[in-house]
Structures are given as structure tokens and as C-alpha cells.
Amino acid sequence: ANICDAQVSDAIRQWLRMPTFDARPWEDEELLLLLQQMYLDHDFCAKFAIDISTLRKFLYEAYKNYNDVPFHNFRHCFCVAQMLYAISWCVDLPSKIGDLEVLILLTSCICHDLDHPGYNNIYQINAKTELAIRYNDISPLENHHCSVAFRLLENDDCNIFKSFGSEDFKQVREGMIRCILATDMARHNEILTNFREMLPCFNYDDKAHVNLLCMVLIKVSDISNEARPMDIAEPWLDRLLQEFFKQSDAEKLEGLPVTPFMDREKITKPSSQCSFIGFVLLPLFEALGELLTELQDLIVQPVRDALDYYKRLNEVTREERLHRKS
Ligand SMILES: COc1ccc(NC(=O)[C@H](C)Nc2nc3c(cnn3-c3ccccc3C)c(=O)[nH]2)cc1
Numbered sequence: 001a002n003i004c005d006a007q008v009s010d011a012i013r014q015w016l017r018m019p020t021f022d023a024r025p026w027e028d029e030e031l032l033l034l035l036q037q038m039y040l041d042h043d044f045c046a047k048f049a050i051d052i053s054t055l056r057k058f059l060y061e062a063y064k065n066y067n068d069v070p071f072h073n074f075r076h077c078f079c080v081a082q083m084l085y086a087i088s089w090c091v092d093l094p095s096k097i098g099d100l101e102v103l104i105l106l107t108s109c110i111c112h113d114l115d116h117p118g119y120n121n122i123y124q125i126n127a128k129t130e131l132a133i134r135y136n137d138i139s140p141l142e143n144h145h146c147s148v149a150f151r152l153l154e155n156d157d158c159n160i161f162k163s164f165g166s167e168d169f170k171q172v173r174e175g176m177i178r179c180i181l182a183t184d185m186a187r188h189n190e191i192l193t194n195f196r197e198m199l200p201c202f203n204y205d206d207k208a209h210v211n212l213l214c215m216v217l218i219k220v221s222d223i224s225n226e227a228r229p230m231d232i233a234e235p236w237l238d239r240l241l242q243e244f245f246k247q248s249d250a251e252k253l254e255g256l257p258v259t260p261f262m263d264r265e266k267i268t269k270p271s272s273q274c275s276f277i278g279f280v281l282l283p284l285f286e287a288l289g290e291l292l293t294e295l296q297d298l299i300v301q302p303v304r305d306a307l308d309y310y311k312r313l314n315e316v317t318r319e320e321r322l323h324r325k326s
């Protein structure tokens with residue numbers, strides 16, 4: 001269908017607001033239409049004078065700037081934006097942080113992995129790549145994703161912020177840079193610790209608090225696959241490991257240090273997911289769930305269930321391995 005004319009049915013729009021939404025049956029063109037729908041459902045085009053054809057061109061340009069890599073491709077960007085959208089509907093995010101901050105978050109999700117090469121920062125730095133040199137080893141990938149986003153926005157045809165005054169555009173630019181750079185997992189503990197400190201006295205009128213909440217929201221959306229049903233989450237883990245193993249193979253070939261949790265000889269899916277969900281994902285989701293309690297049922301409990309699933313799986317595979325040896 002021509003993405004200009006097709007309308008998104010009410011049933012699909014309802015499903016789009018749930019973490020159970022499955023992107024697999026949809027063509028790329030349809031996912032672009034659904035991303036457009038997320039702006040329309042928040043009435044952003046009216047509120048921010050965004051011309052619908054500019055929005056379409058922006059989404060299409062973003063789409064073209066994702067690479068055909070196993071995990072960090074356009075569909076990952078869609079899943080991250082869709083999770084943010086589901087969270088926004090569940091907690092009525094605009095009523096808490098305002099429309100502009102939600103517009104910044106949604107647009108940051110769409111741009112957050114632009115032109116990702118499929119090799120992470122550790123590889124960029126160890127291999128002394130063009131990006132590592134350009135960004136002095138400081139979040140080279142996230143700096144690149146953000147730079148590509150604003151390079152796209154320089155073209156008036158797809159600049160969804162072209163009607164913004166300079167002050168508002170400055171706020172958008174600061175917000176998008178803050179959110180996209182926050183997705184560097186090397187900063188995970190820093191961001192989570194700061195957010196936890198703020199929780200007891202969280203104040204929506206304090207810009208510093210809202211800024212930190214937005215960083216946590218894009219982080220949660222970015223690594224949220226395990227909050228989805230297992231049949232949707234599992235293929236993403238396979239793609240991620242494919243990408244990680246491609247990187248560790250390259251590291252071995254190029255005589256670079258091999259990142260331990262990426263070495264196919266060293267990890268099993270259940271054991272690596274048990275530690276990732278137990279030590280990284282669940283603490284982050286629980287901290288967010290303390291502030292936005294509506295998220296307990298929507299995404300925090302599903303992550304606890306995923307951890308239980310992988311713990312049981314881990315037990316079974318350990319027993320099997322022991323029996324095989326005996
Ligand atoms: C603190 O920095 C970290 C911590 C953990 C990891 N990754 C892992 O532990 C492993 C590979 N598991 C994992 N990693 C995941 C998931 C979702 N996103 N994600 C991911 C993808 C790319 C880069 C970093 C992460 C965490 C997931 O469900 N599992 C990667 C970086």
C-alpha cells in the first residue's frame with residue numbers, strides 16, 4: 001500500500017500501544033506508517049506545526065540511514081520507538097513531562113542507532129576506527145548516531161523542527177543529544193545511580209530530574225526486548241548474539257582483545273541472559289517502576305518472568321551438561 005494513503009485501523013492503533021506488539025509481520029513501509037501514527041496519536045503535527053509530508057520524508061531518511069546488520073537495524077529502532085510509545089500511553093507521559101519532552105524522546109528513539117555498523121564502542125576504540133579517532137573514544141557510536149540525525153535535519157525537506165523558534169530548537173537539540181548519548185551502556189551504572197538518588201524526592205518541576213527521567217526512559221526502551229513475549233524477544237537475542245559473534249570473530253582475526261560476554265566459546269544464552277536481566281535490566285526497570293507505578297504490570301513484571309524463565313532454562317541445561325559428563 002502507498003504509505004501516503006493507507007490509514008492505520010483502530011485495532012492496529014490499540015495494539016501499537018502495547019509491549020506485546022509484534023513488528024515481524026509488517027513490511028518496512030508499514031512500520032514507517034506506524035511511526036508516523038505515533039506522532040499523529042500524540043497530535044504532535046498540530047501542536048508543533050509539523051508538516052505531514054516533512055514527517056514522512058524525515059522517517060524515510062532515518063529508515064535509509066540504518067544498516068542491514070543483524071540487530072542494530074531499522075526494526076530495532078522501530079521496537080525502541082514503539083516501546084517508548086507504549087510507555088507514554090500507559091502513564092500519560094505528556095501530562096507528566098509535557099509534549100515537547102515526549103516529542104524529543106520519540107524522535108531520539110527513532111534516531112538513537114542511526115548508521116550503526118554492527119561493531120560496538122569497545123571494537124571502535126580497540127581497532128582505532130575512524131569514529132574512535134573522530135570522537136576521541138568518547139561514546140564514538142552514540143556521538144555518530146546523533147550527528148547523523150542532525151545532518152538529516154539540516155535538509156529543510158525532512159526537518160520536522162523547521163517551524164521551531166531558535167530557543168525551542170535549542171531545547172530539542174540539547175534533549176536529543178542528552179537522550180541519544182545516554183544509550184551508551186558504558187554509562188549504565190552512572191545513570192541508574194543518579195536516577196535512584198533522585199527517586200525519593202523526584203520533582204517533575206525540576207528540569208534536572210526530568211532530564212534524568214528521559215535518559216532512563218530511552219535506556220529502558222532501548223534494551224526492553226525481554227519485556228516482550230518470549231516468541232518476540234528470543235529472535236532479538238539471537239540477532240544480538242549473531243552481531244556480537246561477528247564482532248568477536250573480527251577481533252580474533254585482527255588480533256584485538258575479545259570482549260568476554262561476546263565469545264561464542266564462553267557464553268550460553270540462558271546464563272548470559274540470567275546475568276544481564278538480573279544485574280542490568282531488572283534493576284533499571286524496577287527503578288523506573290518505582291516512579292511510574294503503572295509500568296509494574298506493563299513491563300516490570302514481564303522482565304521478572306523472563307528472568308525466572310532463563311533461570312529455569314539455566315538449571316535444565318546445567319543438569320543436562322552434568323548428566324552428559326557423568
Ligand atoms: C553494562 O554494559 C553491558 C552490559 C550487558 C551487555 N550485554 C549482555 O550482557 C548480553 C549480551 N545480553 C543482552 N544484551 C542486550 C539485550 C538487549 N539489549 N542488549 C544490548 C544490546 C547492545 C548493546 C548493549 C546491550 C545491553 C539483552 O536482552 N541481552 C552489554 C553491555
Ligand SMILES: [Zn+2]
Binds near residue numbers: 183
Ligand atoms: Zn539501540
